[in-house]
Every structure is written in structure tokens, then in C-alpha cells.
Amino acid sequence: MNSDRIRLPSLLEKVKSADEAAALIKDGMTVGMSGFTRAGEAKAVPLALVERAKKDPLKITLVTGASLGNDIDKKLTEVGALARRLPFQVDNTLRKAINDGQVMFIDQHLSETVEQMRANQIARPDIAVVEAVSITEKGHIVPTTSVGNSANFVQFAKQVIVEINTTLSPELEGLHDIYLPEERPNRTPVNLLKPDDRIGTTAIEVDPSKIVAIVFSDLSDSPSNALPADSETQAIADHLIEFLKQEVDAGRLPNSLRPLQVGIGTIANAVTSGLVKSPFTDLVQYSEVLQDSTFELLDAGKLKFASASSITVSAPCAERVFGNIAKYKDKLVLRPQEISNLPEIVRRLGTISINTALEFDIYGNVNSTHVNGSKMMNGIGGSGDFARNAQLAVFVTKSTAKGGAISSVVPMVSHVDHTGHDTDILVTEIGLADLRGLAPRERARAIIDNCVHPDYRSALNDYFERACAKGGQTPHILREALEWHINLEERGNMLSKG
Amino acid sequence: MNSDRIRLPSLLEKVKSADEAAALIKDGMTVGMSGFTRAGEAKAVPLALVERAKKDPLKITLVTGASLGNDIDKKLTEVGALARRLPFQVDNTLRKAINDGQVMFIDQHLSETVEQMRANQIARPDIAVVEAVSITEKGHIVPTTSVGNSANFVQFAKQVIVEINTTLSPELEGLHDIYLPEERPNRTPVNLLKPDDRIGTTAIEVDPSKIVAIVFSDLSDSPSNALPADSETQAIADHLIEFLKQEVDAGRLPNSLRPLQVGIGTIANAVTSGLVKSPFTDLVQYSEVLQDSTFELLDAGKLKFASASSITVSAPCAERVFGNIAKYKDKLVLRPQEISNLPEIVRRLGTISINTALEFDIYGNVNSTHVNGSKMMNGIGGSGDFARNAQLAVFVTKSTAKGGAISSVVPMVSHVDHTGHDTDILVTEIGLADLRGLAPRERARAIIDNCVHPDYRSALNDYFERACAKGGQTPHILREALEWHINLEERGNMLSKG
Incomplete structure (x- = not known):
């Protein structure tokens, strides 16, 4: 032995x-x-x-x-x-x-x-x-x-x-x-x-x-903790796949798309799973992590090859993959994360990068890490390596959290991990905002109209319109810009009044 | 003709x-x-x-x-x-x-x-x-x-x-x-x-x-509008050059440093000029823009070669360079900005990138573009291309502006162009903060102790200590985080009380 x-x-x-x-x-x-x-x-x-x-x-x-x-x-x-x-x-x-x-x-x-x-x-x-x-x-x-x-x-x-x-x-x-x-x-x-x-x-x-x-x-990896898709997660996946179809129709992407980077987690997993039923073929992944959905796509013949730095799957998927590694070995490669995430490669390949936001604001700045500006969740991970250099930098999140007490779309994020310079497409279960080639005021319009939960839309419109009246390239009312987060911290709901 | x-x-x-x-x-x-x-x-x-x-x-x-x-x-x-x-x-x-x-x-x-x-x-x-x-x-x-x-x-x-x-x-x-x-x-x-x-x-x-x-x-380029160094600008240059000497002494940089990228403007020009009297030799530039100081360095025999996308110099320097181009031609190259700023090259070469901040905060986030979060100055330019991939990402600014009414170091920047993930060294005329390998609370300590104007130090210490008492990886008091900017907007001075 x-x-x-x-x-x-x-x-x-x-x-x-x-x-x-x-x-x-x-x-x-x-x-x-x-x-x-x-x-x-x-x-x-x-x-x-x-x-x-x-x-x-x-x-x-x-x-x-x-x-x-x-x-x-x-x-x-x-x-x-x-x-x-x-x-x-x-x-x-x-x-x-x-x-x-x-x-x-x-x-x-x-x-x-x-x-x-x-x-x-x-x-x-x-x-x-x-x-x-x-x-x-x-x-x-x-x-x-x-x-x-x-x-x-x-x-x-x-x-x-x-x-x-x-x-x-x-x-x-x-x-x-x-x-x-x-x-x-x-x-x-x-x-x-x-x-x-x-x-x-x-x-x-x-x-x-x-x-x-x-x-x-003789200890095994912990199994993946990604949850199955719910209706909102599925809606996010559907919006994004519909958008990609339109990009193919417009001649901006080939039917094999570009190498896909998909962040870890439930929404990202749902997006990849959604590709099984899509018209795209000969897909490839150039990612950090491969999840269960990668192997669904491989088994369905939709995915030709997947490159990453790790494989994080459920227990049954682990058994399927690592118990039959000969079947998958010529379609997979695991690399140092320095290479899987290298700006040089990400830009050369022109990846489509899909990562999860904690919140984003009306100008497309994304917070991936800090709850209410102070408390760390996990860390930025590889999202910055990819978003800066991707051909399409996509961020996804559900439009609300904590039973609706939190809007994931806010006037100003409480912490910035990805600036609006690096975000192209934002998606919630409500819809998709295409920010490419838009100035900040136009980005705000696209985001509010497409991504915000209806419970928060009028408050965001109100903020944005009053900010525009004050002026600026990226209009803000600093006295109110973080008020939603302060409300949440002090009263448990972003729209609570003092 | x-x-x-x-x-x-x-x-x-x-x-x-x-x-x-x-x-x-x-x-x-x-x-x-x-x-x-x-x-x-x-x-x-x-x-x-x-x-x-x-x-x-x-x-x-x-x-x-x-x-x-x-x-x-x-x-x-x-x-x-x-x-x-x-x-x-x-x-x-x-x-x-x-x-x-x-x-x-x-x-x-x-x-x-x-x-x-x-x-x-x-x-x-x-x-x-x-x-x-x-x-x-x-x-x-x-x-x-x-x-x-x-x-x-x-x-x-x-x-x-x-x-x-x-x-x-x-x-x-x-x-x-x-x-x-x-x-x-x-x-x-x-x-x-x-x-x-x-x-x-x-x-x-x-x-x-x-x-x-x-x-x-027969129209000429507008001459450079960079001003001569004043005592504060010179102090910034001196701090940075002293730091680079220490890096060479510590064996972390060779005496020829790494290819230098220096942003445009008065402070950046002063830093490059300061290298004339430094012990470094065989320097090279891999930059966006060459200013007067590049030609000082070339003429002094300190600089071997300079690559950029443009040359923006004073009228006398323009005459010296473009009137004697044969003398300089084998030491210069001008490239498409896509190549001068390419992440692939910047990371491969490991540039030392020196760019100017409008303001930075106690955690090292940098605002390069927006006055009080809303009003555009110029734009992010190439600073993001460089800072993300440089071996050393340096940002410089004077510690105050408008006769002391504005501190360039604030609790939270009003707009983020470069996140703390991308900033290594911050310099004002007061001193230099080396943020490498530090967690946010340690970064705050380094920045407050080294970079802040004395008129603002106790207020920043007070904010930081009360924020830490509240907790978090990046402690903030959201109700006060933007107060300095609000004061400035409403009363013309960051520390004014309502």
C-alpha cells in the first residue's frame, strides 16, 4: 500500500x-x-x-x-x-x-x-x-x-x-x-x-x-453545501441565459459562447445547470471551481472541457466523478489558482464571468464581502481577478434578503469590492440590467427599471431623482446615501423610518 | 512638401x-x-x-x-x-x-x-x-x-x-x-x-x-500643465524614494527597481525628478505618459529606456526632445494604450505604479475621480490598469486641500475607484504607509499614524476607535462614515460642526 x-x-x-x-x-x-x-x-x-x-x-x-x-x-x-x-x-x-x-x-x-x-x-x-x-x-x-x-x-x-x-x-x-x-x-x-x-x-x-x-x-472532502435552485434562483438563471441567446443572435458571441467562469454557490450552480437545456453547444469552462453542474453539462454533452483549480461537489457527484475518474480525466484539468485566475489568461480568453454579489448600487458598484460595510462574510475570492478582465462581467443576486427586510439594490453600497468600471451585467430574479456603454445616470435607470424588487423601486427612484437634481456625474445625496444600511442596523429593515 | x-x-x-x-x-x-x-x-x-x-x-x-x-x-x-x-x-x-x-x-x-x-x-x-x-x-x-x-x-x-x-x-x-x-x-x-x-x-x-x-x-500640442514641485510635493517624492531605498536594502527590489509607471501630474513628475539624485541606476519606465522628468532622467543617464503611449511635456522640453528626436529615438517607444496598460504586461513586468489619489480612507480605498462622491474631476484613466497588477501599487496625494478645509484622508471615501485590495503604499507629505500584508484594522493604524495631517489625526483616531468598538473586519460607523464630506458640502470644512 x-x-x-x-x-x-x-x-x-x-x-x-x-x-x-x-x-x-x-x-x-x-x-x-x-x-x-x-x-x-x-x-x-x-x-x-x-x-x-x-x-x-x-x-x-x-x-x-x-x-x-x-x-x-x-x-x-x-x-x-x-x-x-x-x-x-x-x-x-x-x-x-x-x-x-x-x-x-x-x-x-x-x-x-x-x-x-x-x-x-x-x-x-x-x-x-x-x-x-x-x-x-x-x-x-x-x-x-x-x-x-x-x-x-x-x-x-x-x-x-x-x-x-x-x-x-x-x-x-x-x-x-x-x-x-x-x-x-x-x-x-x-x-x-x-x-x-x-x-x-x-x-x-x-x-x-x-x-x-x-x-x-482516510478523511473525505466536505460535500458541497450549494442548495438546489429555488424559483428565484431559477429566474436569475433564466434571465441570464435569455440574455446570452440575444448576444448570440446579435452576433456578439458565438454559439459556444466564451469560456465560462462561474463563482461558487447556489445561484451560480443554477446558471450552469440551466445551460443543459440551452441551445448553446461546445461550451468550455475556465473557472476557479467546478460544481455539480459542470458534470451535468459534461454528461449532457454540452460541455467539451472544464479547467479550474478545484472540484467541490455533493457526495453523490463526488462518487460519480472520483469513482470514474478515467471517464472524465481527458475533459478536466486542475491548475494552480494563480493560473486559473490569471488576468493575462482571463483577458486573452475573454471569459464570461458570473459571480455572486451581496449587494450592488444604482451605479453598478458591487459589494461581495461586507455586511453593512463592516462585517466580513467570506472574502472577495477570485471574483476580482475575473470581473476586471472578463469579456462579460456578470454579477447575480436575489433582489431581497431576510424576508424582504433587505434590498440587495441600494443607493450606495456600504463597501465596494468591484467598481462600476468592472461590472457589465447585473441580474436579479426581477430581471437583467445591461450596463455596457452606459454613463452612470443611464446605468441607474437600467438597474432601477430592471433589477429592483417592486417594494423598493419607488424609494430608489425617489433617491435617484433627487440626487440628479443636485447634479454630478454619479449623483448622490451623501446625507442619505447609506441611510438604508443605517435603518437596517438600527431597526432591522432598510425602509424603516426613525 | x-x-x-x-x-x-x-x-x-x-x-x-x-x-x-x-x-x-x-x-x-x-x-x-x-x-x-x-x-x-x-x-x-x-x-x-x-x-x-x-x-x-x-x-x-x-x-x-x-x-x-x-x-x-x-x-x-x-x-x-x-x-x-x-x-x-x-x-x-x-x-x-x-x-x-x-x-x-x-x-x-x-x-x-x-x-x-x-x-x-x-x-x-x-x-x-x-x-x-x-x-x-x-x-x-x-x-x-x-x-x-x-x-x-x-x-x-x-x-x-x-x-x-x-x-x-x-x-x-x-x-x-x-x-x-x-x-x-x-x-x-x-x-x-x-x-x-x-x-x-x-x-x-x-x-x-x-x-x-x-x-x-501647423498647430502644436498644448504644453504640459504640470507645476513645479513645492515643498509638500517634494516631501512626498522624498518619502517614496526613501522607501524604495529600504526595499532595495531589504533585498525586495534590485537597484534598478522595476519598470516604473508614473501617472501624470505635478506630484508624479516630482517623484520621477527625485530619482535623478537617487542611488538607483539603469531604471526603465513602462508607463502611459512621459513627462519632463523622464527626459531629465534620460539626460542624467539614470534611465535606460522609456515606453509609454504619449509624451506630454513643457514647451522647452518639447523643443529639446522633438527637435533632437534622433538623440532619443533608440531610448523611447510609443505604443497603443491597450498595450502600454495591458494587465498581462503590467503583471509580467511587475511595475512600480505611482498614481495620484483625490482622497483615500483609513482602510486604503482610493477615490481618484469624484469630488464629494458625485462630481467628476477627470476620470480613472489608466490607474486601475496598473494598480491591480503592479508589483507595488502606490498612491500619492497631499494630506489636505483647499487651505486645510479638506483632509485627503477620510473615514470612508465618498467614491471608490481602487479598493484596498489593490493599494500597497500610500504617501502624503506627512509620511508613508506600507499596507502590504496588513488586515484592515492594521491598515488604519498605519495610515492614521503616517499619512494624516495633524489637524485631522485626532478626529480620525476617534472615529476609528469608536468604530472598532462596534466591531467588524473593516469597522465603520455608517451614520458618521460620510459626515466629513457632508460637512464640507454644507459648511465648507470637513470638521465643521452643524
């Missing part, structure tokens, strides 16, 4: 228990862990670290690809082991600690974390902990269900812990394409011209002497 | 008066004109259009590279000829018409205008009007002091008017490097690996039959 999974015999002696490996992580270290959208995180070692921290307190800076599964962020937070965390998270307990100022959270564009490490602008990991299906004859590491920042962490760290996940087939080898840009100033173009190009290696190259421990684990 | 400047004889018969050429521009047309930062705009034809519009009213959509000189925007506005304008402007009269809602202004990242035309997302020009020093044997167009979007406009338009500027030497030929990305999905990498690489042609390729008029002009 061990020699199947560890094909370089000299490494067999590095096999250790999770506790022994976790003991290599010292107080104050920067730790780079695998894991992207709750897929492919190391599991046994961080959980052993949690147990150790209960007896022997420590604090680390934890850097990952994106979010971790298996409640690892929750458990590390509960034992007080996180001093700093970057670049993304989705855990309730950690979120509370972040918002309480107990954990310093650095919310970053997901393509930039390792670029900043490469330039020594943020600390490189002292130690890397990465999940693998196997180690090759050369001692190189074959990742599991995500690549994330693992290859860079392994390159930067002085010590590497490999956690071999025995629940996943070694046949995953060949799925990955590991390519890292050169150091500046001698960097060359990233020679990826279409999503199915392979430009790297199938395993993470490493000097085997850096591998200080190999741990076996 | 004509045959020196028009080397394809069949085009000699296209020579027309400016009035005749302007008559080809029809009411309702989209017109693509040369011109970038008041350099290299067509002059005689738009001025003739102004005269014509006085008698024969018309409205056009005017698209340029960036700002125009010779009061062209002012005069076109005064005769009511502008229905829509993109992507940038700097004129007071036009600014007022924009803010009054009379001209629809679309403020765009300067690398994106032609990308959106290529994808047919905004209208392509019906007619292009571009300034040239000459037309080649093949009928191709040799631009003058800027390239901007001219090559793309010529490619997209059905009709092309060439305005030959006889004040500039035909020896400018060879200065330009015209390369345009291919159409998607067949686009290849832009194979530019260092600022002095040449990847294109020295003239704008065009089917000569599209050239419908050639006009001779």
Missing part, C-alpha cells in the same frame, strides 16, 4: 503519525496549507494540530488557497491557534473571530497571494502541508481535488508535510497541470491559449529532502 | 481643407480621435468641426485615447456637439456639462475602451480622425506624440481622416511600435518581455482606400 502511494522508496521512512507531523508546526510559524473551496485541504495534520493546541497553545499565520472543509477553520479558531488568516474563509466561527478583531484576516484577490510571497511582500510559509493522492518516483507530489496555492507553498517552504488521502484513487494522477510563472524580471508569457492546453507537469516538483513527514489519512 | 509627408502618390489627391474634412463627420456619428493626455490629438479638423457646428448643429459620440489639448473638448462642449464622451477628459467646461448631466460621460479603464469595441459591446467609430507626421509608401499612418487608441480606431472605422502635423519632424517615424491583439478566441500572448521590446510596426496599417481626407495642420 505505502509503496503504491509513495513511489520513491527513500521517502517511505518519512511516514509518520498525524500527531508527529503536527508537532513540526511551531508557535509563530507561517503555515501554507492546501485547500480551495473546501476541496483538497490537508485534514489529519490540521486536526492533530487542533488537539495539540488544546494542551500546548500556539498561534500561527494560516495561508491556504481558499476555504477549508472539515471544520478546520472552526476548530483552529476555537483553540485560539489562528493569529492571522489569508486569503479567504467561509466558516461561521472564524468569521465571528475576524469581526471581533481577534484574528487578523487579509482578504485578497486569489491570484495574488503567492505573487506577493514571490516578491517577498508577505511572509513565505515556513512549512507547507498539502494533501496528495501519491508521491511519484521522483518524490513529486500529486495533488487531490484542488491545486490552489499548494505548488507555490511547496516551492517557498523550507519543510513540506504531505498528507496522502487514501479515499481518493491514485488514478487522479494526470488530472493536474502544474505551471508556475518565473521570477521577475525574467518572466515569459503564460503560454495557455485555450482552456484545454496543458503547459505544466502532472505533479508538484519538490526536492524530496524537503519532505519532512508523510501522513496517511 | 506634400510628397515628403504623403509617400503613397495616389493619396495626394485626398488632401483637403480642414473644413472639407470636418464636413465628413455627420450628426449622430461615433468619432474616434487620436490624442492621449493632451498629446497628439487631431487639431485642425475638430476645430473646423466646432466652427461648422456653430452654423449647423450636430451631436456626436467622441471617443479618444484620453484627454485632448487645444481646448477641443471645451469648444465642442460650448457648441453643444458632444452627446457622449469617453473614456477620459480634463476640461473644465466639459466637466461642468458632464456634472450637469448634459454630456453622457463613460469613465473607463484606458486599456478597455478598444477591447469593448472589438467585442462589439460599445459602438465602433464610424470615422477616425488621427494626427500623423506622415503617410508611408504603403499608405500607412505614422502617428505623432501619442498612439492612444488611434490604431484601433483606424482598424474599426469605415472612413479615416489623417491630419498631418507639419510642426513635427518626419523623423518621429520609428518611434512607435504598433501592435494590436488578435480577435478572440484565437488570441496569442503579447510577446513583450521587457519595456524596450518591439513587437509591432512603426506605422498604423490601413487599407489606403479607407483614407477619405488628408489635412495639413
Whole structure:
């Protein structure tokens, strides 16, 4: 068994228990862990670290690809082991600690974390902990269900812990394409011209002497928590697909569209699922994360190829895909997130990028991260990498939240993650606003007329008209611009009067 | 004379008066004109259009590279000829018409205008009007002091008017490097690996039959309006240069730094000038605009090469450079703005990008465009193209304005052009805040301690501390977040009490 999974015999002696490996992580270290959208995180070692921290307190800076599964962020937070965390998270307990100022959270564009490490602008990991299906004859590491920042962490760290996940087939080898840009100033173009190009290696190259421990684990990825589409989610998908049909009819897109990037979550999943019944054919994905809907599209013969940095699916879908990986392997590739999200590639390919907004305002500025301007939800993730460079930058959200107490369309967003310069199409279940080539006042008209819930439309019209009377390129009444958010905070409803 | 400047004889018969050429521009047309930062705009034809519009009213959509000189925007506005304008402007009269809602202004990242035309997302020009020093044997167009979007406009338009500027030497030929990305999905990498690489042609390729008029002009570019450095501007430059020295000492930058992008204006010019006395050597620029300071650096032997999309200099500097172009030609290149600002190149080269902020907030969000959240100044220009992808994204501003009535550092910016995700270093004459790797609460501490004018420091500290007590990743008190701007609007001073 061990020699199947560890094909370089000299490494067999590095096999250790999770506790022994976790003991290599010292107080104050920067730790780079695998894991992207709750897929492919190391599991046994961080959980052993949690147990150790209960007896022997420590604090680390934890850097990952994106979010971790298996409640690892929750458990590390509960034992007080996180001093700093970057670049993304989705855990309730950690979120509370972040918002309480107990954990310093650095919310970053997901393509930039390792670029900043490469330039020594943020600390490189002292130690890397990465999940693998196997180690090759050369001692190189074959990742599991995500690549994330693992290859860079392994390159930067002085010590590497490999956690071999025995629940996943070694046949995953060949799925990955590991390519890292050169150091500046001698960097060359990233020679990826279409999503199915392979430009790297199938395993993470490493000097085997850096591998200080190999741990076996039989823990699985946490299943996707995307919910099935409801009527509003479905309406959003329908509006967007109808719009794309019109773009094809107008000759602005081919019937195969452009490479699709679809953010994670329920709405995004519904949009992709909706494509199964669409007239589009020969679709390709160039995305961060593949969800269940990718495999629906592949199975339906609608999708030719999907490139991403991770696969985050439901338990049944995981069984279908990873239990029959040979069937899918030539139609999939997993890349470092630096490449899946690279501005160079996103602009070259001209992706259609579909991401979820928390709220947007009448001028098309989008808040993806902060509830009422202060409280972090998850982080910006890769949405900025894509929206800035996509051919079509789409943001989707339901028009209201909390039973109608919150309008997702507001006079002024309480926090900006994507400026109006980067947003082309906004969609709610009410309808779709096409903002391309419009000045701010025209954008406001398109958004109010098409995207706002009827309960909020007259209040937004009133705000906008009075703001226009005051003047400006992007007319605002600053005294009222954040009033809806203040109402919500103080009285639980955006339209409550004091 | 004509045959020196028009080397394809069949085009000699296209020579027309400016009035005749302007008559080809029809009411309702989209017109693509040369011109970038008041350099290299067509002059005689738009001025003739102004005269014509006085008698024969018309409205056009005017698209340029960036700002125009010779009061062209002012005069076109005064005769009511502008229905829509993109992507940038700097004129007071036009600014007022924009803010009054009379001209629809679309403020765009300067690398994106032609990308959106290529994808047919905004209208392509019906007619292009571009300034040239000459037309080649093949009928191709040799631009003058800027390239901007001219090559793309010529490619997209059905009709092309060439305005030959006889004040500039035909020896400018060879200065330009015209390369345009291919159409998607067949686009290849832009194979530019260092600022002095040449990847294109020295003239704008065009089917000569599209050239419908050639006009001779003897009007010069408007001279640069950058002011000499004052003590505050100089202090900003000094702080930044000191920081760069520390980066070199720490091994994070080589002594030649990285390719420099420096925005236009007085502070930026002072920073570049300051490099003359610095210990750095073998510098290179990869910028949008070259100002007087570039030529100081070149003449001092500090700068090896400068790449940009335009040259905007004072009258004496213009005489020095364009009167001795042979001396400078092998150290300069002018490119389409799509290439000078391309995210792909900016990230590959890892530029140090220095741009001017109107205001920034305690979390590092930057407002480059809107006074008090509503009124447009100039536009975002290329700052977003650079800041997102630079190795070091620097924003500079004086700490106060209007005799101290305005603090440039505020609790929350009234408009966001660059989010904190994209800002690394903020500098005022007070000092420099290094935000790299900091969480928002730490960023606030660095900014308040280092950049804020003493008159505003205690008020910002008070806001920040009370906001932190409320909690959040990016703590704000929404009821007060914009109060400083409201004070300014209502009482003329940010700290005035009602």
C-alpha cells in the first residue's frame, strides 16, 4: 500500500503519525496549507494540530488557497491557534473571530497571494502541508481535488508535510497541470491559449529532502453545501441565459459562447445547470471551481472541457466523478489558482464571468464581502481577478434578503469590492440590467427599471431623482446615501423610518 | 512638401481643407480621435468641426485615447456637439456639462475602451480622425506624440481622416511600435518581455482606400500643465524614494527597481525628478505618459529606456526632445494604450505604479475621480490598469486641500475607484504607509499614524476607535462614515460642526 502511494522508496521512512507531523508546526510559524473551496485541504495534520493546541497553545499565520472543509477553520479558531488568516474563509466561527478583531484576516484577490510571497511582500510559509493522492518516483507530489496555492507553498517552504488521502484513487494522477510563472524580471508569457492546453507537469516538483513527514489519512472532502435552485434562483438563471441567446443572435458571441467562469454557490450552480437545456453547444469552462453542474453539462454533452483549480461537489457527484475518474480525466484539468485566475489568461480568453454579489448600487458598484460595510462574510475570492478582465462581467443576486427586510439594490453600497468600471451585467430574479456603454445616470435607470424588487423601486427612484437634481456625474445625496444600511442596523429593515 | 509627408502618390489627391474634412463627420456619428493626455490629438479638423457646428448643429459620440489639448473638448462642449464622451477628459467646461448631466460621460479603464469595441459591446467609430507626421509608401499612418487608441480606431472605422502635423519632424517615424491583439478566441500572448521590446510596426496599417481626407495642420500640442514641485510635493517624492531605498536594502527590489509607471501630474513628475539624485541606476519606465522628468532622467543617464503611449511635456522640453528626436529615438517607444496598460504586461513586468489619489480612507480605498462622491474631476484613466497588477501599487496625494478645509484622508471615501485590495503604499507629505500584508484594522493604524495631517489625526483616531468598538473586519460607523464630506458640502470644512 505505502509503496503504491509513495513511489520513491527513500521517502517511505518519512511516514509518520498525524500527531508527529503536527508537532513540526511551531508557535509563530507561517503555515501554507492546501485547500480551495473546501476541496483538497490537508485534514489529519490540521486536526492533530487542533488537539495539540488544546494542551500546548500556539498561534500561527494560516495561508491556504481558499476555504477549508472539515471544520478546520472552526476548530483552529476555537483553540485560539489562528493569529492571522489569508486569503479567504467561509466558516461561521472564524468569521465571528475576524469581526471581533481577534484574528487578523487579509482578504485578497486569489491570484495574488503567492505573487506577493514571490516578491517577498508577505511572509513565505515556513512549512507547507498539502494533501496528495501519491508521491511519484521522483518524490513529486500529486495533488487531490484542488491545486490552489499548494505548488507555490511547496516551492517557498523550507519543510513540506504531505498528507496522502487514501479515499481518493491514485488514478487522479494526470488530472493536474502544474505551471508556475518565473521570477521577475525574467518572466515569459503564460503560454495557455485555450482552456484545454496543458503547459505544466502532472505533479508538484519538490526536492524530496524537503519532505519532512508523510501522513496517511482516510478523511473525505466536505460535500458541497450549494442548495438546489429555488424559483428565484431559477429566474436569475433564466434571465441570464435569455440574455446570452440575444448576444448570440446579435452576433456578439458565438454559439459556444466564451469560456465560462462561474463563482461558487447556489445561484451560480443554477446558471450552469440551466445551460443543459440551452441551445448553446461546445461550451468550455475556465473557472476557479467546478460544481455539480459542470458534470451535468459534461454528461449532457454540452460541455467539451472544464479547467479550474478545484472540484467541490455533493457526495453523490463526488462518487460519480472520483469513482470514474478515467471517464472524465481527458475533459478536466486542475491548475494552480494563480493560473486559473490569471488576468493575462482571463483577458486573452475573454471569459464570461458570473459571480455572486451581496449587494450592488444604482451605479453598478458591487459589494461581495461586507455586511453593512463592516462585517466580513467570506472574502472577495477570485471574483476580482475575473470581473476586471472578463469579456462579460456578470454579477447575480436575489433582489431581497431576510424576508424582504433587505434590498440587495441600494443607493450606495456600504463597501465596494468591484467598481462600476468592472461590472457589465447585473441580474436579479426581477430581471437583467445591461450596463455596457452606459454613463452612470443611464446605468441607474437600467438597474432601477430592471433589477429592483417592486417594494423598493419607488424609494430608489425617489433617491435617484433627487440626487440628479443636485447634479454630478454619479449623483448622490451623501446625507442619505447609506441611510438604508443605517435603518437596517438600527431597526432591522432598510425602509424603516426613525 | 506634400510628397515628403504623403509617400503613397495616389493619396495626394485626398488632401483637403480642414473644413472639407470636418464636413465628413455627420450628426449622430461615433468619432474616434487620436490624442492621449493632451498629446497628439487631431487639431485642425475638430476645430473646423466646432466652427461648422456653430452654423449647423450636430451631436456626436467622441471617443479618444484620453484627454485632448487645444481646448477641443471645451469648444465642442460650448457648441453643444458632444452627446457622449469617453473614456477620459480634463476640461473644465466639459466637466461642468458632464456634472450637469448634459454630456453622457463613460469613465473607463484606458486599456478597455478598444477591447469593448472589438467585442462589439460599445459602438465602433464610424470615422477616425488621427494626427500623423506622415503617410508611408504603403499608405500607412505614422502617428505623432501619442498612439492612444488611434490604431484601433483606424482598424474599426469605415472612413479615416489623417491630419498631418507639419510642426513635427518626419523623423518621429520609428518611434512607435504598433501592435494590436488578435480577435478572440484565437488570441496569442503579447510577446513583450521587457519595456524596450518591439513587437509591432512603426506605422498604423490601413487599407489606403479607407483614407477619405488628408489635412495639413501647423498647430502644436498644448504644453504640459504640470507645476513645479513645492515643498509638500517634494516631501512626498522624498518619502517614496526613501522607501524604495529600504526595499532595495531589504533585498525586495534590485537597484534598478522595476519598470516604473508614473501617472501624470505635478506630484508624479516630482517623484520621477527625485530619482535623478537617487542611488538607483539603469531604471526603465513602462508607463502611459512621459513627462519632463523622464527626459531629465534620460539626460542624467539614470534611465535606460522609456515606453509609454504619449509624451506630454513643457514647451522647452518639447523643443529639446522633438527637435533632437534622433538623440532619443533608440531610448523611447510609443505604443497603443491597450498595450502600454495591458494587465498581462503590467503583471509580467511587475511595475512600480505611482498614481495620484483625490482622497483615500483609513482602510486604503482610493477615490481618484469624484469630488464629494458625485462630481467628476477627470476620470480613472489608466490607474486601475496598473494598480491591480503592479508589483507595488502606490498612491500619492497631499494630506489636505483647499487651505486645510479638506483632509485627503477620510473615514470612508465618498467614491471608490481602487479598493484596498489593490493599494500597497500610500504617501502624503506627512509620511508613508506600507499596507502590504496588513488586515484592515492594521491598515488604519498605519495610515492614521503616517499619512494624516495633524489637524485631522485626532478626529480620525476617534472615529476609528469608536468604530472598532462596534466591531467588524473593516469597522465603520455608517451614520458618521460620510459626515466629513457632508460637512464640507454644507459648511465648507470637513470638521465643521452643524
